[in-house]
Amino acid sequence: MKRTGSAVTAAAAAFVLAQSPSAVAADAPAWTVPTCARVTGDGAVTYTTDDGASLAPTTGTLKPVSYTHGLVALDTPDTLLATRNSELQRSTDAGCTWTRVATLGSGSTRLTAAPGGRAFAWEMSGGYLARVDGRTVTRLTAPTANIVGVGTDRARPGHVRLAGGDGQLFDSTDGGASWRAVGIRAFGGGTAVYSVAFDPADPDHAVAGGMARGGAVTTDGGATWTSSTGLSGTAGGAANLFQAAVSPADPSVVHALGIDLVEAAPGSGSEGRHLYRSTDGGRTFVKTVDHSPRTKLTNGTLLAPSPSDANVLYFAYGTYYQDHGTDLFRLDAATGKVTTTHNAYDGISAIAFNPARPTVLYLGVEEVRVD
Template structure:
């Protein structure tokens, strides 16, 4: 069993806390920082104010096998949603207490925040899709056999976009009740599409990642796509996931493999963190997979909400009781710092909208190997 509050700082004693920008500070009248040092709940979500050096304790102990794949801060004051397996949980006090809000039709659903108390739940590479309004979960019919991304429109609470594994975007103007295919696919037919990440500030801007063909970006809602460059020294790459910086949407981070380098014994075996400064059109390698900072195909990417040069990512495993490393990459200085905790993994990260030094962590308990 793992307990929040047992994090050990390993190389980050001098880490500076993230400070709110003028834009986020303006919301401080609606969102507050958590006033507790112990979270009331089953242990699926905790928080840190020092980048993972210490974690808030929880009244409950997470039991195996539990995964918290979905975690979002909503527009409603002090309100967050999280998933634990197929259960939807809700907090209305900035993460100090969590209660059951409903059930989902997927044990691995992700969450995309909408306006107010609205969010959308969706299963990566599965067909499950639902709209959440407060504590009401409304199942929706997906326009694609498999969902690889969902984006919302801050200007219109009923406008939502969905990406299917056919590489095409679908548009809804009635909160997911009906859908219309838009534009052209990001990649040729038959391409395996891993993910599509939408810019939270502009749903017309999205970055797609695929098998072998690497990445592609659209800025016109999928009407046209531009192939991403810089992902490989050869002709092909796998781009597994991307994340658009909330601080500057021209900055996009990615995790992938340069297939020209992916041979056994080649050090990183081609696996890298990438960064783009032009919205996803051109990427550059910023970090290699090493023993000091481990990268996987499913590495979680969480850009800083206030500094486009900073990316948070993680590595965790139950094997040999390893636990989880939380990393902070500063691309301006090229430095990587690390904190460690005893959880089997951190599978979701969200930030307090008005106090971004508060980082919420969705954790997992995979159990010990038999």
């Protein structure tokens, strides 16, 4: 077994924030920043203040096989939720202490935060859906057995939007108790949709990723969809867009992960895999990072855009194979520079940002290997 925190640098033993309280944004919730030298919990979540150069150690050693696919900071001060396998965990002290809240009906559950301290737990490419209010988990009936995205509405607490794997959007105005189909299917139907990313500030704005069809964007809640361009270097060329992430700092900026199928020929150094960036809400994309031995990309690479800088995107690559561990990357699109830090975990499944100080990153980690 490994990792109670010692493997992620000795500097974490005196883990304290150096930034001043004056750096807290005026419009941020009444959050604080974690000052604990050690995170109390089973090891599923840690945090970093230096882009992963050092991680806060944890009191518990994460046991295999563990995935922390869900991790969100709520608008309730100092409150976060996380999902490790089928377990829902909660912290009310800015990520210093984690306790079990409930057992969920899925072993691979993501989380989407909603207004009023609420969140929705859902299974990617599955039908599990639940609403979390405080410590209460309410199982919901999803309108599809293949959920590929969930968005919430800051202006309307009961308003939730959900996407199915055929590109159909569904709307609820009662917190997920009932649903109705809205708009038309992305790509006109008939195309498998990998994921739909909703704008955290406006659920009418969403970007769908399709098989061979690339991307499509809507700004009117699915009433119309516009095909994305730039995902293939060949005009009209096919591309897979696996996932996208709309920047919380600027909704016109969208980061995406995909494969240029024209470029993905045998012997291609990048294998056609790229990160892309759009500055017009997802209508047109340009390549920002190529798959390479230094910046490895997979079909499921985690994308986490900074909530304070639309140029900054965090992504990760991790594996237990040959004790590789995990590389946490930070892309600054303004300069094109990618910086890398490394840790001994088998992977990072989710990233959340402290609302008061976004330079504090919470990491949901993986333990896959059995020693």
